[in-house]
Amino acid sequence: MAEKYKRDDVVAARVITLCDGPGCMHKGSKELLSALKDGFREKGLSYRDVKVNLSGCLGMCARGPVMIVNPGYTIYGNVGKADLEEILEEHIIKGKPVARLVIEENHLYNKFFRVFGDVGFFGKQMRIALRNCGIIDPESIDDYLALRGYEALARVLSSMSPEEVVEEVKRSGLRGRGGAGFPTGLKWDFTRKAAGEKKYVICNADEGDPGAFMDRSAIEGDPHTVLEGIIIGGYAVGASRGIIYIRAEYPLAIRRLEKAIKDAREHGIIGENILGSDFSFDVEIKLGAGAFVCGEETALIHSIEGSRGMPRPRPPFPSVSGLFGEPTLINNVETWANIPVIIMDGADWFSSVGTEKSKGTKVFAVAGKVRNTGLVEVPMGTTLREIIFDIGGGIPEDKKFKAVQTGGPSGGCLPEEYLDTPIDYESLARAGSIMGSGGMIVIDEDSCMVGIARFFLEFTQNESCGKCTPCREGTKRMLEILTRITEGRGMEGDIEKLERLGKTIKKASLCGLGQSAPNPVLSTIKNFREEYEEHIKEKKCRSGECRNLLEYYITEDCVGCTACKKVCPAGAVTGSPRERHAIDIEKCIKCGQCLAACKFNAVKTA
Amino acid sequence: MTKVKDERSERLRQYMDECREKEHSESQLIAILHKAQEIYGYLPREVMDEIAHYMNIPTAHIWGVATFYHYFNLEPVGKYIVSVCMGTACYVKGAGKVLETLKKELGVEVGQTTEDKMFTLQEARCLGACGLAPVIMVNEKIHGDLDAERTAELIKEYRNRGG
Numbered sequence: 001m002a003e004k005y006k007r008d009d010v011v012a013a014r015v016i017t018l019c020d021g022p023g024c025m026h027k028g029s030k031e032l033l034s035a036l037k038d039g040f041r042e043k044g045l046s047y048r049d050v051k052v053n054l055s056g057c058l059g060m061c062a063r064g065p066v067m068i069v070n071p072g073y074t075i076y077g078n079v080g081k082a083d084l085e086e087i088l089e090e091h092i093i094k095g096k097p098v099a100r101l102v103i104e105e106n107h108l109y110n111k112f113f114r115v116f117g118d119v120g121f122f123g124k125q126m127r128i129a130l131r132n133c134g135i136i137d138p139e140s141i142d143d144y145l146a147l148r149g150y151e152a153l154a155r156v157l158s159s160m161s162p163e164e165v166v167e168e169v170k171r172s173g174l175r176g177r178g179g180a181g182f183p184t185g186l187k188w189d190f191t192r193k194a195a196g197e198k199k200y201v202i203c204n205a206d207e208g209d210p211g212a213f214m215d216r217s218a219i220e221g222d223p224h225t226v227l228e229g230i231i232i233g234g235y236a237v238g239a240s241r242g243i244i245y246i247r248a249e250y251p252l253a254i255r256r257l258e259k260a261i262k263d264a265r266e267h268g269i270i271g272e273n274i275l276g277s278d279f280s281f282d283v284e285i286k287l288g289a290g291a292f293v294c295g296e297e298t299a300l301i302h303s304i305e306g307s308r309g310m311p312r313p314r315p316p317f318p319s320v321s322g323l324f325g326e327p328t329l330i331n332n333v334e335t336w337a338n339i340p341v342i343i344m345d346g347a348d349w350f351s352s353v354g355t356e357k358s359k360g361t362k363v364f365a366v367a368g369k370v371r372n373t374g375l376v377e378v379p380m381g382t383t384l385r386e387i388i389f390d391i392g393g394g395i396p397e398d399k400k401f402k403a404v405q406t407g408g409p410s411g412g413c414l415p416e417e418y419l420d421t422p423i424d425y426e427s428l429a430r431a432g433s434i435m436g437s438g439g440m441i442v443i444d445e446d447s448c449m450v451g452i453a454r455f456f457l458e459f460t461q462n463e464s465c466g467k468c469t470p471c472r473e474g475t476k477r478m479l480e481i482l483t484r485i486t487e488g489r490g491m492e493g494d495i496e497k498l499e500r501l502g503k504t505i506k507k508a509s510l511c512g513l514g515q516s517a518p519n520p521v522l523s524t525i526k527n528f529r530e531e532y533e534e535h536i537k538e539k540k541c542r543s544g545e546c547r548n549l550l551e552y553y554i555t556e557d558c559v560g561c562t563a564c565k566k567v568c569p570a571g572a573v574t575g576s577p578r579e580r581h582a583i584d585i586e587k588c589i590k591c592g593q594c595l596a597a598c599k600f601n602a603v604k605t606a
Numbered sequence: 607m608t609k610v611k612d613e614r615s616e617r618l619r620q621y622m623d624e625c626r627e628k629e630h631s632e633s634q635l636i637a638i639l640h641k642a643q644e645i646y647g648y649l650p651r652e653v654m655d656e657i658a659h660y661m662n663i664p665t666a667h668i669w670g671v672a673t674f675y676h677y678f679n680l681e682p683v684g685k686y687i688v689s690v691c692m693g694t695a696c697y698v699k700g701a702g703k704v705l706e707t708l709k710k711e712l713g714v715e716v717g718q719t720t721e722d723k724m725f726t727l728q729e730a731r732c733l734g735a736c737g738l739a740p741v742i743m744v745n746e747k748i749h750g751d752l753d754a755e756r757t758a759e760l761i762k763e764y765r766n767r768g769g
Contacts, residue, residue: 022735026748061737210732211694248640248677249733251746289636289675292731306635307667308674324630367695367736374737405694441694455697465674596754 014050014092015070017134020252021057021217023374024064028080032065035081039088050092053137056220056256057213061374063103068134071095077103124391126353127377128361129177129337133221138256141263144224150269152343153228156235157277160343165236166192169339171347173359178204178295178332179410179436180512181358181425187329190319191237194327199239202323202330203230204300205246205253208292209408210459212439214363215333217375219246219253222337223260227283229336231270232343234281237329242283245300248290257285292409292463295437296511297322297330299465310465311511332437334363354380358424366392368441369399378423385419388442399444403527407436409456410516412523413449432523434516448545449528450535454482456520460513471514474505478521487548490536495525547590550605552583554594557602564594564603614645615656622660632663635671639678648679676731684719684726686764688712689743693732696740700753704740705729707754711761724765 016036020029036052039045060066063077069087074097076087083101090096127133136143144150156165170185191199203226207215219226230242246254261283264270272280286304293299294309301323303309322328338360342350351359358380364387367373371393378387384404388394395401403413412433414421421431428435443452461475478501481494502518509515525532534540541549554564560578572588575581583594583603595603621641625634638661642653649672658665672678690696690705709715712725719726735741738750742757749760 022733022748023737023750026735026738026741026750061735064737208731210692210697211736212732213736249731287637287640288677289640290677290731291675303636304633305630306633306663306671308670324633365736367739368698373695373739408694439694441698443698447698452698455694459692 015053015068016050016092017053017055017068017070019056019058019060019064019066019134020054021061021064021220023057023061024066027064029065031081032067032079032084035084039084042085043088043093045088045092051137053143054139055134056138056222056252057217057375058134058221060103060372062372066103069097072097075103076101124382124386125377126361126379128341128350128353129218129225129334129363130221130375130377131341132225133217136222138221138223139259141224141260141267144222148344149224149340150228150275152340153231153235153269154275156232156343157275157279162192162236162238165232165343168347169236169342172342172350173347173354173357174335174338174342174350175358175425176332177334177338177362177437179407179434181435184331184335187319187331188233188236190317191239191327191329194320196327198241198324198326199237200323200326200328201230201234201237201239201242202300202304202328203242203244203336204295204297204330204332205244205250206288206295206300207247207250207333207437208295208463209410209437209439211367211441212365212408212437214365214375214438216250216253218333218337218363219250220256223253223256224264225337225340226333227257227260227264227270229331229339230283231274231281232339233329233331233336235279237327239329240281242281243286243304243323244283245286245288245294245304248287254285254287261285291465292459293465293511293513296513299511300330301328308465310467311513313510334438355422355424357426362423362435362438364438364440366440366442368405369395369444369446370442371396380424381422383420383422384414387423387440388419392442395442395444399446401442402445402447403443403449403452405433405441405443405452405520406439407434407516407519408439409460410434410512410519411436411439412519413443413452413527414523415527432526434519446543446545448486448541448543449524449531450482450486450541451543451545453521453524454479454486457482457517460517464513464517468508468510468514470505470508471510471517474501474509475514475517477501478505478518482521485532485535486541486546488535488539488546490532490539492536494536495529495532498522499525544605547592550590551585552588552590552592552594552603552605553585554581554583555602555604556580557600558598559600559602561599563597563599567593567597569593615653617645618642618653618656619660622657626661632661635661635663635668636675639668639672643678648682681719682723684723686724686744687726687728688761689728689730689733691731691733691735691739691741691743692729693736693739695732695736699739701740703754704742704752704757707757708742708761711758725761 058066065079067076067079069091086098090098166188174184175181205215234242291309294303296311297318299309299311318328354360361377361379363377376391403415405413418431421427425435457479461479464471466472502522505518506515539549558580562577565573570587570589572584573581654668712720714727716729735748740752741750
């Protein structure tokens with residue numbers, strides 16, 4: 001068996017890795033793949049000489065389609081069909097990278113560049129959870145095995161007792177990556193010690209935060225790492241069954257997981273007497289059906305049991321009484337992906353990365369008004385500024401940075417003065433936001449903060465399961481107030497009402513959804529109170545996003561073409577043909593149709 | 607209840623037979639509903655009754671589950687399902703305008719299907735293509751970097767493709 005896996009061609013030979021995440025797919029990687037086939041034929045290349053991998057999202061969506069070519073691990077961006085011939089001829093056949101297509105920026109320094117080459121996007125990153133993403137073929141168990149895959153599992157089964165595994169995870173300082181940051185080792189310990197006939201291990205892949213896609217990419221790019229983590233967890237807590245609960249909206253990730261499970265079973269890595277030991281464990285996939293609240297662990301368990309995904313009060317915690325009433329260990333995808341590394345490289349090495357209380361790395365999905373959108377994995381303690389400006393490349397069109405939103409609908413908006421906050425669970429909480437699962441949305445001066453708060457609350461209000469009153473009724477009332485503020489009907493005292501409601505909902509709600517739902521509102525009130533006041537008192541929105549607060553008028557550029565007059569549904573535009581028109585602001589319903597209809601740029605807003 | 611013995615219900619039965627073999631078979635309900643929707647395109651009332659009988663699960667429970675999760679459609683859907691991503695990145699980059707354009711072009715509200723059964727308009731949670739924001743998904747295909755104009759063009763394209 002050992003001989004079979006002594007393949008050095010996986011990283012050493014000529015490899016073309018093509019990103020097939022949705023970003024790159026949209027920009028043409030599918031076409032590239034078929035063009036590659038033609039190119040191979042023309043150049044007389046065979047797939048035996050040159051390996052072609054599909055990687056899953058590499059996280060450089062803004063510059064897709066992205067391709068990594070070995071030798072040299074050169075990263076090419078914006079690759080078109082026309083560029084393929086040159087890449088094949090120059091790089092693959094002659095071994096010289098095609099300079100004009102290389103994505104390169106400033107210098108980098110960590111060990112990551114040995115694999116990925118000298119590229120600025122990766123410079124401040126350190127990849128643990130995503131270490132194989134983009135390097136291996138996610139659908140090949142051989143690729144994974146060649147890069148020390150399942151070595152951690154083999155070590156655990158051959159030379160470590162379950163207690164020792166739990167101890168190692170405890171010592172690593174790893175904390176839950178799903179959002180709350182509970183010490184992972186402690187959770188494992190509770191589950192291991194809990195009495196139960198049968199125990200379960202669950203992987204939470206119900207990634208629901210809008211703007212976050214870390215878990216999807218981790219599974220699409222390297223499903224075996226997650227699987228290996230789960231099996232090790234099963235051994236440590238004494239479980240015999242593992243369940244991966246994943247969103248039905250992620251078809252590619254589901255397919256790759258299914259393939260990984262099948263391959264692992266054929267290799268004796270899942271099933272009876274794993275790798276010849278007396279440990280038996282099986283894994284199955286369960287599909288979610290689109291309910292945000294199912295990311296909460298007790299709701300998730302109800303959903304797996306085939307019921308409505310509603311949370312229940314804790315205690316008892318799932319580690320004592322979880323799935324089908326048995327002790328259950330639930331961790332998030334990214335948490336599981338860290339486990340094999342902790343076992344292989346040791347808790348001491350792992351805990352050397354990061355800050356005092358937050359160890360290791362964290363994956364973020366950076367999106368919004370930033371140049372390089374995509375996935376980044378950075379050591380804990382990296383500052384928000386480094387992520388947004390060094391890795392993310394700053395704000396496009398030289399607009400002004402206004403805020404960064406971390407933690408999705410449960411998190412907060414942090415303004416410029418918090419940019420130097422190091423990323424760790426405690427610092428972000430002190431600043432008034434949360435780590436969350438890793439969504440990071442950059443907001444520039446064009447966005448209205450009241451509108452952003454309203455957007456998030458609309459989301460959580462809609463996803464509230466309705467079981468407990470504070471969340472069900474409270475979020476509804478808050479949303480009503482926010483809506484009237486953005487529509488210009490805000491009242492004196494609304495801000496205070498929002499604060500009071502928000503605090504009550506946080507205290508009195510049953511689960512994490514309600515307990516965190518007011519965060520976006522409370523943090524924008526704290527950091528951008530003047531915007532709320534402008535909306536309420538002066539009926540003004542400085543970003544121009546709240547349409548109802550705009551006043552439309554017609555400038556002297558008007559030639560009197562009557563286009564605006566024709567489309568106005570309220571009859572608010574007056575004026576004769578070939579003369580400058582005017583808008584009656586009393587009648588105007590602010591639908592914006594005149595602005596859209598004007599070909600002379602004469603309709604303006606203030 | 608009339609027992610329609612067609613190929614579709616046969617397929618669903620086969621699947622339910624597999625589920626009945628498993629431990630905690632009642633926990634397979636969501637998987638069965640997924641299968642039913644895959645077969646029928648939505649969840650017709652009779653099919654849910656059939657599942658209730660066959661799996662020995664109260665209809666009320668099935669109804670409760672089917673209405674709880676956004677993924678399940680209780681009404682027939684159009685040929686093209688147009689899902690507008692309302693994720694944060696798309697929102698910041700103007701998903702609202704795209705949605706309005708779609709409502710205007712199609713003449714339906716979110717959750718409704720056009721009269722010719724061509725389009726169903728939906729809002730989606732983050733589709734994970736934030737780098738291309740704002741995006742919409744038509745059936746399985748993602749279209750990104752949209753504005754009002756390009757959205758309208760896209761709908762025209764699909765309409766021309768016909769039913």
